Amino acid sequence: MKKALFFLFISCLSASGVFAQVKYNAFNIAKLSVSTNTVNTPSLAIDIQIDIPKASLKTDYWLDKSHRPKFRLTYNGDTLKCAPAITFGATDTSVRIVLRNLSQEILDRIGNKDNKVSLQFDTDLVFQYDDNSVTPAVKNKMGKVSMDVLNKQFTDEFTFPADQKTKFVTALNNLYYYKNSIDFGVQPGKDSTSVSYTLNFNFQNIYNSNSLLKCAAPDTKSSGATTLVYYGISSRLSTNTKDSLNFIDIYPLIIHSSNFTGKIPYEWNFKAGHESNETFTNRRFAVDASISTILPNFIDLTSPTYSRLRLKPVVDLGLKGYYDYSSNISAYTSGQAYMNIYYYIPVYDSYAIIVNDKTFYDFSKEKNPGHQLASNYSIAIGTEVPKTGFKVMFKYENGKSDINYKQTQAVVIGLLMNLFNDSPGKKP
């Protein structure tokens, strides 16, 4: 009797599905790759693309920590001096292991053949997915990639190519990436027969590229300020060497800091160096501190019905101290307060005006006996060509040079080009 009751009980359990096994479809890895991010907190993501056509991974499944695979970094050689922060994630078709708190050491060693840093899984990768290869789609199927398949793939195939590493470090080199530029221009002379050629040149680079990746302990999401030390040279040269708009600024020291994640995004710079005109007749040693931020729009020359962004002006506020030892004067020490503004103003449906203005007040009685504000500005007028971008038709420059306080004006017909990177939209 007891035996009969026992077998009846077992039968009931079987019918209820208690002993039913979850079916896991086995898959391989289609591809291993590294994805890089340099915005806010720099990160590397090891993407493990599962070889599963027309499927969408269900990320809800991994909200339960016990469903996530167990894995760790492995080292050929020494352990890392700076341990990265590691998180688990996924895209529609891949799982990813994200590394933050990066150092130059992990960048050098990850995916290398010698002295390698790699990944090892201690459990299978189990996942839930929607199978979209059939109609209607079958939802919530279960799949897995065995840890043996994962580990073999990492041993045999995982690399982080050198050119990708270089691109990552270059992108972190903020001023080098964004602000290096060369502009050539043709400037008509005051009489109709002469022209001069102008060259605007900006170059800055970091002293120590290892400082681009600092071993710290950020949170796993966005981070705040970064501070880096650069050197730089900035100039406007002309075949007309007496053009008072020409200058040569050499800064062996630029301390650059930025924080774009706060309520008021900003960057500030401290520079120390030498400033002069092209012929070095006006020259000074200078230290300069400035802060840049974005202001609200105050000009509207377009209409909301035109699909144009009204970009907000970028403003720099600065203070400069200098020792002027120009030729033919007694050397003296003084300073300047200044404001730069860059403003792209869309006009109607396809035209635009770009205003670059520097307004300054020099505290010296030698340069500014009248105690007046001075400025120099350029106005570029152009049109947006579909699929090509903004094209400058002409640029007008006017104002006083802050080096020698000479008044000048110029109309420049220019070709704008960037030779250091392919990012669009540079200051003219």
Place this chain on the structure above:
Amino acid sequence: MAFLTRTQVKAIVVASLKTVADLPDDVEAATLGNMVAAQQEVFLSALKTNLNNSPYYLDDGTTNVTAFYDVDLMPDTFGKWATVGDCIDWVTQNQSVEFKP
């Protein structure tokens, strides 16, 4: 849901654009190519921050704080987007979910 829909991504992109620009009625057709470096950096930073700060949506529509959305951005990512609509499409396709430890 799990991953953000295009409509949800558009709301995040629009909010991020407002840090550097005032927007037209048809924002998706607006071109991005006239931003200078400072504006690009602020926009990309705001985009990533706003994405990270969005709640995670489960398939049943409820939200959870143990996961967040992210997208890998580099300075040259900006060059892939001719218009705001291109940016929305790209972020929708390339977003990821990350789980807090």
